[in-house]
Amino acid sequence: MTVTNAINGLDNLGQFARFVFRSIAASVESCRKSATYPLIWAQMNIIGVHSVPIVMVTGAFVGMILAIQAYDQLAAFGAEEHLGVLINISVVKELGPVLAAVMLAGRIGGALTAELGTMKVTEQIDAIKSMGTDPVKYLVAPRVLACLLLTPFLIIFADLLGIIGGYFVSVIHLGINSRAYWTFSASGVELWDVAIGVIKGFFFGAAIAAISCYKGFTCKEGAHGVGQACTEAFVASFISILALDFALAVFFKAIYNTFWPIKALI
Amino acid sequence: MVAEEKNNQASGINSNGVIVLKNLTKKFGEKLVLDDISLSIEKGKTTVIIGPSGCGKTVLLKHLIVLLRPTSGDVYLDQQRIDNLNEDELNQVRTRYGFLFQGGALFDSISVFENIIFPITQHYKITDWGEIDALVKNKLSMVGLDGFQNFYPAKLSGGEKKRVALARAIALNPELILYDEPTTGLDPIRSDVINELILKLQKELGITSVVVTHDMTSAYKIADRIIMLHKGKILADGDADYIRNHPHPVVQQFIHGQIDDEDLLILQSGETTSPSQFVSQNSKK
Secondary structure: OHHHHHHHHHHHHHHHHHHHHHHHHHHHHHHHOHHHHHHHHHHHHHHOHHHHHHHHHHHHHHHHHHHHHHHHHHHHOOOHHHHHHHHHHHHHHHHHHHHHHHHHHHHHHHHHHHHHHHHHHOOHHHHHHHOOOOHHHHHHHHHHHHHHHHHHHHHHHHHHHHHHHHHHHHHHHOOOOHHHHHHHHHHHOOHHHHHHHHHHHHHHHHHHHHHHHHHHHOOOOHHHHHHHHHHHHHHHHHHHHHHHHHHHHHHHHHHHHHHHHHOOOO | OHHHHHHHHHHHHHOOEEEEEEEEEEEEOOEEEEEEEEEEEEOOOEEEEEOOOOOOHHHHHHHHOOOOOOOEEEEEEOOEEOOOOOHHHHHHHHOOEEEEOOOOOOOOOOOHHHHHHHHHHHHOOOOOHHHHHHHHHHHHHHOOOOOOOOOOHHHOOHHHHHHHHHHHHOOOOOOEEEEEOOOOOOOHHHHHHHHHHHHHHHHHHOOEEEEEOOOHHHHHHHOOEEEEEEOOEEEEEEOHHHHHOOOOHHHHHHHOOOOOHHHHHHHHHOOOOOHHHHHHHOOOO
8 A cells, every 4th residue: 555655656746747847848938939928918917916915915914923023032132123134034035935925825826726627627628638739838838937927026025015014013013213123124134135035936936836737737526626636736835835945045045155255255 | 249340340440531549448547448449430421429428438539539548559540640649749630620528618718709719829820800700700600609709608508508619619620520428418409409510510511520429319310320339348330220220238228218127126126215204214403
């Protein structure tokens, strides 16, 4: 039984890898064909533009909660004016990107899996094939490109609102000096920190789209099959976001440590 | 009788079939769905595949256009093997086909007009939209639905969906049309409309049709040849009269829609319970 499960797991992984490879090839081809641009714009509108409010709300709450939770600890040893550094570096480097991506995995990933899964069980994907069109090019590539290109922008929105939310609670509610708040923030947060968060967005976006589309394409028959595919897509996306976040943190830390000594020269 | 069917099939394969299946077997996991099927589809004729639900009719139909790949065996289109082509090559081959899916498989997020032009936009660069409007009008007129261009699939009845799907299937003027249960779920009059459409397309455009159905009225009306599948094998293969007079009891049972003795015995031996009896035997929540 364990051996069978292991074989099935490997088989599934292999199929997912082939699907990702086909999706990358189709996405690159789509970028070169202007005829597919309207499909990409449409998905950008659904995936990107419509996600802005929810991502902004997520970011704002992250900033506000951090301010409330961290204030007492810093105030205990008179360092409350450093609150800005803690909030802003946490928001732009980790919590903004990760929580925005998790929110997108729920909002977009679920919708993509449900949409493509329903298309699969109602034979619409077979219909696309029967008319001589590659469903990966027609359905997956625009969604992958939209997620890949717009998740970093959505993370910028989450960061922005996280910073504003943190400022609002720290300065207006907790009474920290505004000038000190921004001065410490500016000295503690580098462009590098912001860039790391935004770059993570490309990886998170691609992972969410690839996993969700794959789960939709391989969904089993019936309402239960679609529901199960959506659940699996969210769980797999969530785990992937955390795993990618860890891998990228290690990678960027190594890069930073390599270049930090010569930073002044750069 | 089995030898006779084999001879019948063999003669079919030797003919100049537009689609030829050779020793086709399909398994889903351990489940054998199609068992060593060989047959040839003749050009310009309507071949009807009948058989009980779950006998592999739709699976067979999907192999004809390689929407499913065989576990073993070959599929040929005009003497060219197509089951081993890659997806890009298959996409070129598939433009020669039209496929009418059982539920229509219309794209529900776009209008009837956009559904019909979908295959055209995928393969041609449209420069003259007036010509496209006229083409859509023509295709919809053929299925009796001109004026439905701006409707969405959700607003259409089951029969209308199937007719729009048929208009989409013929948008690229295919040489072959595969129909998956085209009359299932339709009233007898709507079913006959679909039957007449299939006949019209065959007579006027010389289209080769393969129809999967278990509607015998439809099968007798449209078929040049009827193939009966049973447990993944071809049980009978011939014209309507041959099938009507086929001596095999399973064929006779199917074409006359009769329950088999074993099932009848189970039904008769089981006790029926009225709702009031059921409630009295079980406590209500």
